[in-house]
Amino acid sequence: MAKNDGRALTVGPVRTRARASRKTEKIRQEILQFIVAGESIRSICDREGMPCKSTVMNWIAADPEFRAGYVAAKALYAEVLAEEIIEIADDAKYDWVEGENGKELDYEHVQRSRLRVDSRKWLAARLSPKRYGDSAMLKIGEAEAAPSAANGLSQNEIAVRLAALAQSVSKQKG
Numbered sequence: 001m002a003k004n005d006g007r008a009l010t011v012g013p014v015r016t017r018a019r020a021s022r023k024t025e026k027i028r029q030e031i032l033q034f035i036v037a038g039e040s041i042r043s044i045c046d047r048e049g050m051p052c053k054s055t056v057m058n059w060i061a062a063d064p065e066f067r068a069g070y071v072a073a074k075a076l077y078a079e080v081l082a083e084e085i086i087e088i089a090d091d092a093k094y095d096w097v098e099g100e101n102g103k104e105l106d107y108e109h110v111q112r113s114r115l116r117v118d119s120r121k122w123l124a125a126r127l128s129p130k131r132y133g134d135s136a137m138l139k140i141g142e143a144e145a146a147p148s149a150a151n152g153l154s155q156n157e158i159a160v161r162l163a164a165l166a167q168s169v170s171k172q173k174g
Contacts, residue, residue: 028066031056033168035073038080072161078128081120088116 027050034044045053059066095110096103124132 027051028059028069029168032069032073032165035070036076036080036165038077068158069161069165072158072165074127076162076165078124078132081124081127082132085117085120085124088113088120 031041031044031050035041041053041056044050045056060070061067091113095106095113097106098104121132125134
């Protein structure tokens with residue numbers, strides 16, 4: 001018999017998830033904070049006291065609430081990348097070196113800075129295509145379902161979660 005839980009039509013009994021322990025919930029929030037700071041799941045899971053990568057990936061796949069937090073954390077990370085791009089582009093401290101004829105442009109440093117900017121632009125465009133992607137990416141992305149529709153969260157709920165994550169990251173850095 002089909003049951004409607006308010007979000008999707010399911011067949012058979014509706015399963016309820018056991019509530020995660022406080023310790024697990026704290027670990028999940030730490031993982032999301034590390035993601036906002038730019039760490040990969042692999043490096044996070046290498047930390048002492050963190051679960052293995054497959055556990056985190058299973059949480060993302062099976063838990064809509066954690067998945068929404070993960071998506072929000074990645075969106076915040078795209079904002080971090082955008083700020084880093086500006087900092088790298090504006091920093092000319094090592095662009096010039098003393099040479100035989102006075103100050104000379106250090107082409108190697110300039111190229112390395114360009115690579116750092118381009119890498120961050122590429123990643124930011126993939127993490128937040130509507131904000132940082134080019135128009136061709138947007139046209140392709142329009143055919144896909146919106147992330148908020150996929151995880152059952154409204155735009156307001158996502159905004160609240162993003163604000164909470166940003167606040168916790170600023171407390172951690174502050």
